[in-house]
Amino acid sequence: MELKKLRGVILAGLALIGLALSIFLAKNLIDNKASAVAPARKIIKEVVVQKALNGPVTISVPAQGLVTAKKRIEIYSEVQGVFRMGAQLFRTGQSYQSNEILIQIDAAEYLANVKSSRTNLYNQIAAILPDIRLDFSKEYPTWLAFLNAINVDKNLPDMPEMSDENLKLFVSGRGVLGAYYSVKNLEQRLSKYQVRAPFNGVLTEALVTEGTLVRSGQKLGEFIQPGLYELMVSIPKSYALKLNQGATVSLSNMEGTQSFTGKVVRLNAKVDPSTQTTSVAIEINDPNLYEGVYLKATLAGNTLQNAISLPRALISEGNTIFALENNTLKAIQVTPLHYSEGQVVVAGIPEGLEILAKPLLGAYEGMTVNPIR
Structure with a gap:
């Protein structure tokens, strides 16, 4: 009986010792794990900044069109x-x-008809020469020379001038004038x-x-005629008013591997009512160009004063950009003046203020940054 009680006491003691040991080991493990976790470190992102330099910004108007031969x-x-x-x-x-x-x-058959008509005219003039010699002796040498100049294989010479009205009536009455111009008409047809x-x-x-x-x-x-081409492009009417005939235009192929230079030669005075654009003709003199090629043109438009051109990614939907103040980002309001492919011209930035030069992912007002100037 006593042996059984002793065994129970021993087992209870071992259980208490095991429980105490388990608690001790668990507490020690938790303390060691907590000491192994490093404290969180605040990450400060680097940003590229630039000073705002306001000044005149010339607006470039992009356009494209198909090259055609001028002649x-x-x-x-x-x-x-x-x-x-x-x-x-x-x-x-x-x-x-x-x-x-x-x-x-x-034209063999038609040429024979023309020669026959020339021969008939020759005979008609020869028939009236005796009368001209008698009645218009001063004009006789002229008409004789005209007759001798007629060659059935060549175009007729010019008809002698007739200042004498009586001579003109005489020649016309004999059908010479009508026959002469009939032959000239046949010769014109023969040339075709x-x-x-x-x-x-x-x-x-x-x-x-x-x-x-x-x-x-x-x-x-x-x-x-190769080498001389024209490019017709359409641009907004507001920019067409700023263009002058003879203005230089920068051109390139669609791949951007070739560049050309052209000049404005014509400005259409009519505006397309549906698109509110007008057409501009650009002349290109380059032997390396071909008809039927598409080209991109960059035309210089009007100039905006006290403005700056920035990447479009820097401006938010609320027309704000981030400036730098004591290594902290601050949103400032700007006024967009012109949008183009990848760029926006804005006004309202204080001169010399440091602003972001490249967009920063996840940027927000009050964010601490490390500026790179």
């Missing part, structure tokens, strides 16, 4: 016939010098069987080939 013609036929082969093949990319034949249409290059250029479109039957009114191709 370009569409070639049409005014007569009908078979397209004959010339000195050069009528093909896209073919170069021609000024006055060189572009198109030669077979050849199409010559009006300037040095390149054929950019060829719609017929040699041996094709060409019809009157048919389009044959397009011809341009």
Whole structure:
């Protein structure tokens, strides 16, 4: 009996000792863990700042458009016939010098008709020469020289001037004047069987080939002068008023890998009522440019005084920006004057005030920062 009581006392004592030991170990573990946690440290962000320098800011107006050749013609036929082969093949990319034949249409039948008409005129003048010699002896040498100058293979020379009204009535009554101008009309028509290059250029479109039957009114191709181009762009009417003819314009391709320089040559006096924009023609003289290329243009607009241009990301929806005061951010109100791609021109910043030069993520008024000047 006593042995059982002793065993119970021993077990109870061991239980109390184990409980005390567990409490001691748990308290020691908690104290060690608390001492291992470092106190929180306040992080101060660095910001790039700049001094506000107000002054004149020239507004740049961006625009873009399609480049077209300044000198370009569409070639049409005014007569009908078979397209004959010339000195050069009528093909896209073919170069021609000024006055060189572009198109030669077979005119053999029509040329024979013109020669016949010239011969008839020659006979008519020869028939009236004896009467001119008798009645208008002073005019006879002139008309004889005119007759000798007529060549059936060449265009007619100019008609002699007739100051004598009686001579004019006589010549007209014999049908010479009517016959002369009929031949001149045929010669004018004959010239349309050849199409010559009006300037040095390149054929950019060829719609017929040699041996094709060409019809009157048919389009044959397009011809341009390379190196001289125009770019038509649309800009707001308020900026068009500030532009002058001859103003220099900076241009670049859409990829930004090439740059060009142009000048304003025309300003449209009409404003598009739906967009309130007007068109501006920019001339570009550059052999490295091609027709059909899209270009971006930067036109200089009006100048704003006492303003500063900043990145658009610096201004908030409430038209405020952050300034620096004793290493603390402070929001100040500004007045936006002009928005452009990535930039905004503002006024109302005190001269010399330090402001953010780059946007700061999570910035707020009263935030302590480390400025980088």
